[in-house]
Amino acid sequence: MNIKTISAGLLALALTTSSCVSKKVYKDLENKYADLKKESRDIADQNAALSKEKNELDLKSKDLQSQLDKAIAERDKLQADYTATKASLDNLKASYTALEKDSSSALDANVKKNRELLAQLEAKEKALAAERERLDKISAELKDRSERVNELESKMAAQEAGMSALKDKLSKALNSFEGKGLTVEHKNGKVYVSMENKLLFGSGSWTVGTEGKKAVVEVAKVLGDNPDISVLIEGHTDNVPYNGGNGVSDNWDLSTKRATAIVNIIKENKKVDPKNLTAAGRSEYAPVASNDTAEGKSKNRRIEIILTPKLDEISKLLNEVK
Known part of the structure; x- marks a missing residue:
């Protein structure tokens, strides 16, 4: 029951009973009716304002709900992207760890191999130096021997020539x-x-x-x-x-x-x-x-x-x- 219904009821009651009540009471009722009527208008105005505010709030609520749904969708997408990215990161970390382990092992193996090769190279360089020294010595000996052979051949040729000349002298004599x-x-x-x-x-x-x-x-x-x-x-x-x-x-x-x-x-x-x-x-x-x-x-x-x-x-x- 709203204010208008109450005011109408009170007014009818006052008219019905006006013949039975005093003027003072009637006046009070009339004042109350006026106050109630004013209050009714105020309430109606407030109701209209509230209804308008409600409508605005409904619009804002719908807009916020739309924004919330959009935010939730974006959040879900970001969550999915995050999950996928994290999985990729975890895979990458695992791969990196494995690679780092393999690389470390390979590096150690290469370092060891390089050291072995370096040791072999140094040994070969020493052997080569010794061989060069030996070859130089042999070359010097060969040169000296060649000179001696040439000298020997020269002396043998000279002796052969001398014996040939001796034969000629004897033949003549x-x-x-x-x-x-x-x-x-x-x-x-x-x-x-x-x-x-x-x-x-x-x-x-x-x-x-x-x-x-x-x-x-x-x-x-x-x-x-x-x-x-x-x-x-x-x-x-x-x-x-x-x-x-x-x-x-x-x-x-x-x-x-x-x-x-x-x-x-x-x-x-x-x-x-x-x-x-x-x-x-x-x-x-x-x-x-x-x-x-x-x-x-x-x-x-x-x-x-x-x-x-x-x-x-x-x-x-x-x-x-x-």
Whole structure:
């Protein structure tokens, strides 16, 4: 029941009862009615104001609800983004941790490997330095040896040339005895003067005949001009056993006596140093031809004068080269 209904009821009651009440009471009722009416208008105005305010609040509430819903949606989206981002971050952290662990292990392994390689490199550098030093030493030795070899070859060539010249001198000096069982030959770095016994000795004798002595004297002259030559005089026989007596026991003895006889003639030349002379008997054991023929036996009965350059200096060089 509103104020207007109450006011109408009171007014009707007053009119109905106006005949029964005093004027004073009527006046009071009328004043109350006026107050109530005014109060009703005030309430109506307040109600209208409240209704307007309510409508405004409803609009604001709807707007706020819309903003709240939007904020909630944005919050949910942010929450989802946060959750996804956090998951990605956690995965990234896990991956980083694993990578860091692997990297640390790999780094340690690489450091260890690098140290090993560095140690190997240092060892190889030391070995290389030692090898270089060894090669330098070998190179110096090789150079020195090469120089000595060149010197040796030069001396050997000079000696060979000297022996060739010696052979030529002997050939020239003994030219008049060619065809008489005398030959001069240069081989193996030596000069061989071969004289058959028919030029030098009678059968079974070790006494040198006149023609043979002339040939030996010519050889001695050449030897006197070449003091650096070693001279080996070898006596040779055929294979016929010696039965001549005269204090000669056999072919060995005869070959030695004949070689000694040649030495005695050569050393008569005072320019020949006896230290360079050697006499040797070879008997029938170094034949140059077959003993089955008279011609072969004649060739085997001989004196060989073997001229050899002194090799002391060359031997020294050879030992230095080794």
